Structures are given as structure tokens and as C-alpha cells.
Amino acid sequence: MRLPDLAAALNLPVTELPGPQVRGVTHNADWVEPGFVFVAIRGARFDGHSFMARVQERGAVAVLGEGLPEGTSSPLPYLRVPDARAALADAAAALAGHPSRDLKVVGVTGTDGKTTTSWLTRHLLRAAGLPTGLLSTVGYELPDGALQHFPAHFTTPEAPQVQATLREMVGCGAGAVVLEASSHALALERVRGVDWDVAVWTHLSREHLDFHGTVEAYFAEKRKLVERARFAVLNADDEWTAHLSGIAPAETTYSAEGNAADWQAHEIQERATGLHFRVTSAHGEFTANLPMIGRFNVANALAAMSAAAHLGATPAQLVSGLASFRGVPGRMELVPGTEGQPRVIVDFAHTPPSLEKALGTLRATTRGRLWVLLGSAGGPRDPGKRAPLGEVATRLADHAVFTEEDHRDTPLRDILREMERGAAGRANFTTIPDRREAIRHVIAAAELGDTVLLAGKGPEDTLERGAEALPWNEVQEAVSALNLRG
Numbered sequence: 250m251r252l253p254d255l256a257a258a259l260n261l262p263v264t265e266l267p268g269p270q271v272r273g274v275t276h277n278a279d280w281v282e283p284g285f286v287f288v289a290i291r292g293a294r295f296d297g298h299s300f301m302a303r304v305q306e307r308g309a310v311a312v313l314g315e316g317l318p319e320g321t322s323s324p325l326p327y328l329r330v331p332d333a334r335a336a337l338a339d340a341a342a343a344l345a346g347h348p349s350r351d352l353k354v355v356g357v358t359g360t361d362g363k364t365t366t367s368w369l370t371r372h373l374l375r376a377a378g379l380p381t382g383l384l385s386t387v388g389y390e391l392p393d394g395a396l397q398h399f400p401a402h403f404t405t406p407e408a409p410q411v412q413a414t415l416r417e418m419v420g421c422g423a424g425a426v427v428l429e430a431s432s433h434a435l436a437l438e439r440v441r442g443v444d445w446d447v448a449v450w451t452h453l454s455r456e457h458l459d460f461h462g463t464v465e466a467y468f469a470e471k472r473k474l475v476e477r478a479r480f481a482v483l484n485a486d487d488e489w490t491a492h493l494s495g496i497a498p499a500e501t502t503y504s505a506e507g508n509a510a511d512w513q514a515h516e517i518q519e520r521a522t523g524l525h526f527r528v529t530s531a532h533g534e535f536t537a538n539l540p541m542i543g544r545f546n547v548a549n550a551l552a553a554m555s556a557a558a559h560l561g562a563t564p565a566q567l568v569s570g571l572a573s574f575r576g577v578p579g580r581m582e583l584v585p586g587t588e589g590q591p592r593v594i595v596d597f598a599h600t601p602p603s604l605e606k607a608l609g610t611l612r613a614t615t616r617g618r619l620w621v622l623l624g625s626a627g628g629p630r631d632p633g634k635r636a637p638l639g640e641v642a643t644r645l646a647d648h649a650v651f652t653e654e655d656h657r658d659t660p661l662r663d664i665l666r667e668m669e670r671g672a673a674g675r676a677n678f679t680t681i682p683d684r685r686e687a688i689r690h691v692i693a694a695a696e697l698g699d700t701v702l703l704a705g706k707g708p709e710d711t712l713e714r715g716a717e718a719l720p721w722n723e724v725q726e727a728v729s730a731l732n733l734r735g
Contacts, residue, residue: 250344252311252326255286258343259313259336261328269310274340275409276333283308287325288337291315297333301325313340334438338408342442345412349444352415353379353425355556356443358474359451359484361603362549363429365541366451368577369553371427376570377562382418382426389414392423396578398710408439415443425560436470447556448478448497451549453489454602468492482555484548485510501531501559503551505544512555514547519613528554535564539571542581542594543610579707581607584727591617591695593731595723597707599626599654601637604704608645617698618647622691623705624654624684625664635664639671642678646702648694649678652687654705655713684712685726692730703727 250271253263272284278300281287287304289297289312298318304325311326313336330336342349355374357367367385374381380392384406388398406414411428418426434440453468468489475481481497483490485504494500504510505517514537517526523540526547539550554567562570576582584593592615598607604623612619621642625635642649651668653661665680672678681687688703695701703723706712712721 252286255340255343256328259328259330259339261330266328267310267326271310271344273409274313274337274344276337276407278303278307281307281309285309286311286313286340288312288333288340289314290333290337298323313337332438335441338438338441341409341412345416347442347444348412348415348419349426349442351419352382352423352444353446353560354443355425355427355447355449355560356430356440356445356474356478357427357449357451357552358430358432358435358471359449359487360454360600361606362451362545362552363431364597365546365577365580366449366549366552367427367429369549369571369574370449370556372574373553373557373562373567373570374425374427374560376573377557377560377566379424379560379562380422382414382421382423384411384414384426384428391418391421393421406439408441411440412442430471430474432467432470435473445474445478447480447482447559448474449482449552449556450475450484450487450490450493451552452484452487454600472496480559482552482559484552486548501555503548503555505548505551512551514551517544517547519544519610524550530554530558530564532558533564535568537568537571539574541574541576542583542614543606544613545606545610546581577708579709579723581610582707582724584724584731586728586731589697590731590734591620591692591697591699591701593692593701593703593727595703595707595727597705597709598702599623599638599705601634601641604638604641605645607702607704608641611700611702612645615698615700617696617700619645620648620650620691620695620699620701621646622650622652622687622701622703623668624652624656625668625705626654627656627659627661627664632664632667635667636671639668639678640673641671642668643672643675647677648691650687650691651678651680652684653682653712653714654684656715657713658715688723688726689730689733692727693734701727 251268253266256263274286276288276290281304287309313328357363371381371383383390388396475496481500483502485502485508486506502510503512505514512530514526579597582595598604706723711718
């Protein structure tokens with residue numbers, strides 16, 4: 250695509266523009282390659298306009314921005330846009346050829362349940378014969394490929410990465426893709442330019458208030474997904490759904506708690522083999538078996554079935570697909586090698602509601618004591634959940650271990666002190682700052698019949714300690730601790 254064509258695609262004037270070929274677009278000066286357009290974004294710490302000389306040296310052919318700072322000039326053709334982040338996304342979609350228009354796109358948003366619902370939906374669509382890709386917090390998968398990771402540590406990658414991955418999926422023969430849409434991705438326009446067929450709403454609770462300020466603002470960003478989709482799958486058990494009904498051109502609802510809904514689960518049983526329940530829906534009534542821990546996963550299964558059915562999956566395919574699902578890395582993941590040892594579970598639970606769900610689920614299936622190890626993120630992340638995490642952990646577990654979890658530039662002692670304050674006078678906790686040492690301690694202290702929940706890290710592959718991002722694998726740390734225990 251030539252520069253005047255890109256300008257036209259962005260509804261910008263094309264007069265007197267040079268006509269070089271545009272090979273890509275980015276807002277990161279270090280990612281600029283010859284033929285790229287650079288988008289100068291004014292951020293909290295840096296103004297992208299200060300990098301114009303650098304991107305010229307790296308071969309950029311133009312700069313997009315909301316206006317040059319007073320007293321400066323651009324060494325490259327400068328295209329003024331109303332919103333730099335929106336322009337980044339629109340340019341990325343145009344340069345990639347709008348790949349989402351060639352796919353059935355399912356977006357999943359909410360505070361808890363996004364990843365499990367995304368993986369379930371992808372699995373059900375594949376089981377129904379539709380080659381389906383996945384973009385999730387755990388990584389991304391092409392229709393027939395292995396799980397891969399983006400180099401940047403984002404819940405959702407930036408717009409150029411999203412569009413390039415969607416284009417790659419089309420090239421690999423995908424007919425559909427399931428994409429987790431975080432509040433950050435929606436607010437920062439990372440998924441702008443995606444043509445959404447289905448929006449799935451899981452659940453909303455307090456999270457990321459350091460970024461959004463209020464729960465209402467957080468909800469408003471997530472609501473964008475429902476506003477942009479042609480069909481919505483809404484959780485009738487979530488109080489925020491009342492503010493979403495009627496926004497999409499068409500919708501369906503689901504409930505695992507007995508509320509009026511199009512998709513309902515009845516006679517839910519938690520067995521050693523997983524979850525068993527009866528489903529009633531407009532597509533018929535059937536019995537479902539899901540080999541997962543956690544009653545709350547019934548709601549995730551209903552959401553996934555609703556989305557897959559809208560895209561053509563039959564009840565028989567849904568039943569077969571659920572029964573063959575093998576779970577999500579880092580989501581209620583049973584650590585291998587626990588025969589004759591305490592049961593050890595790795596889960597991403599890092600909010601008070603998700604931790605409460607996880608501990609409640611494990612309590613129901615634990616013969617002995619229930620242990621939990623957890624930390625709370627530092628840096629700019631929401632500090633208001635640290636004390637509530639400590640309260641939930643000490644109220645629902647027999648013993649809690651407070652430790653580090655990506656404390657970044659926040660003093661770890663301050664985070665741990667807040668979690669200890671949340672214990673509200675209870676004495677059933679131990680504080681061990683080093684996470685590896687804490688894992689070895691809790692697994693050594695547990696006995697046969699006990700359950701140990703390692704919460705907060707899940708599938709993440711780094712541990713952020715101060716300015717360092719250390720390689721990390723929670724499951725392997727647990728295996729090592731079990732081996733040391735003997």
C-alpha cells in the first residue's frame with residue numbers, strides 16, 4: 250500500500266503526499282523498519298514526537314500524530330489525525346487487508362472467566378469442524394499450531410500484532426478466531442478494526458482501577474465489545490448485564506444459578522471425574538460432562554456453548570466437545586506427580602472474587618487441610634485489593650502463605666503488610682517474601698489428603714521483581730518442591 254492510499258483509508262487529505270510504499274506501522278520507535286509509518290502517541294511518560302529523528306534514521310516514511318508540539322517540525326511527511334491510537338489500529342487493519350472480515354470472530358470480555366471461556370469456545374468450534382485460532386492471555390494458537398507467545402507482556406498485544414496474527418490465521422486456513430478482549434485492549438484501541446461477530450460477557454468485578462479510576466469507567470470500556478458486535482452472549486447471573494441488554498442487534502443469555510435465561514444449567518454435580526449437569530436451551534435439552542474442577546466453570550461452559558451454537562455447532566458436537574476438553578494452562582491446573590503427595594493446584598486467581606471461588610471449589614473436594622499461597626501485584630496496579638486478598642485467604646483456607654507476585658517498583662514489604670492487615674486478627678498465615686522459598690515451604694508442610702493452591706501467577710512465564718523480569722514457571726516450581734519433599 251502506498252502512502253496516499255493509506256491516508257485515504259484513514260480519511261485524511263492525500264494532496265501533495267509522496268508515494269512511497271508503506272510496509273508496516275508502529276508506535277514504538279525501536280520497532281520501526283524501513284518503509285514503516287510511525288505513530289507519535291503522547292503517553293504519560295513520553296511523547297512519541299520526540300523520536301521523529303530516530304525513526305527517520307531507521308527508515309520511516311511518514312509520521313502520524315495529533316499535532317506537532319509547538320516550535321517543532323517533522324523531518325518526514327506528517328499526517329495529522331484526531332486520535333493517534335485509533336489511527337494506529339485503523340492503519341494496522343488497512344495494511345493487513347482487514348483480515349477479521351474473512352473470519353468469524355468471537356470476542357470474550359469480563360473480569361474473571363475470560364481465558365477459560367475463550368479456550369472452551371475455541372475447542373468447541375474445532376470439535377464442530379471449524380478451523381479456529383485463538384488469541385488469549387496464555388498466548389496465541391494458529392488453527393493447527395502449537396501455543397506461541399508474543400514478545401511483549403500484554404494481556405492483548407498491540408493493534409499491529411493483533412492484525413498481523415489475524416492475517417496469519419487467514420493464511421493458515423482459519424475460519425474463525427476467539428480473541429480475549431481486555432479492558433486495556435478496548436480502552437487503548439488495540440482491538441479496534443476487528444470485525445466482531447460474537448461478544449461474550451462473563452462477569453465484572455473490581456479490577457484495574459489504577460488504570461480506569463472507577464468500576465463504572467472499567468465497565469464502560471468493556472461494554473464497547475458488546476456495542477461493536479453483531480451478536481451478544483450475556484451472563485444473566487451478573488448484575489452488570491442489565492446495562493448491556495438490547496445493545497447488540499441480537500443476543501442470548503445464560504445462567505448457571507437458576508436465573509431466567511436462554512441457556513440454563515440444572516442438576517449440577519461436582520464429581521471426581523469433573524462437572525456433570527443438564528442443559529436446557531433453544532437448541533434442545535441435553536446432558537453435559539466437563540472434565541474440569543470448579544462449579545463456576547459451568548457458567549464458562551454455558552457461555553462457550555452459546556457462542557459456538559450461534560456459529561453452527563450442534564448439541565451433539567457441543568456435548569462431545571465438552572467431554573474432550575483438557576483445560577487451560579494455569580487455570581485450576583493439577584500439578585503432575587502428586588500420587589502419594591498432597592494435591593497441588595496452580596491457578597491464576599488474583600482478585601478477591603476469583604480467589605474466593607477457587608478456594609470454595611477446592612474446599613468441597615479436599616479431605617484434609619486447605620493451603621493457599623498468594624501475593625499481590627505492585628507498581629501501578631490496584632492496591633485496594635491487597636487487604637481483601639489477605640482476608641479471603643485467611644478466612645477460607647486453613648493456612649495462607651503471603652509472598653511476592655510481580656511487586657515491580659513497589660516495596661514488597663508494603664504489599665505484604667497490607668495483606669497481613671487484611672487477615673483481620675487471624676493468625677493462620679505465614680509471610681515468606683521469596684516465592685520459590687514460599688512454594689517449597691507450603692508443599693513441605695502439607696500432608697497427604699491436603700490441597701495446596703498456588704494462586705496468582707498461573708501460566709505467566711516471568712516473575713517481576715523490582716526492575717527485573719525473571720524467567721518463571723509455576724508448575725515446574727511446584728514439581729521441584731514435590732521432588733524435594735520426596
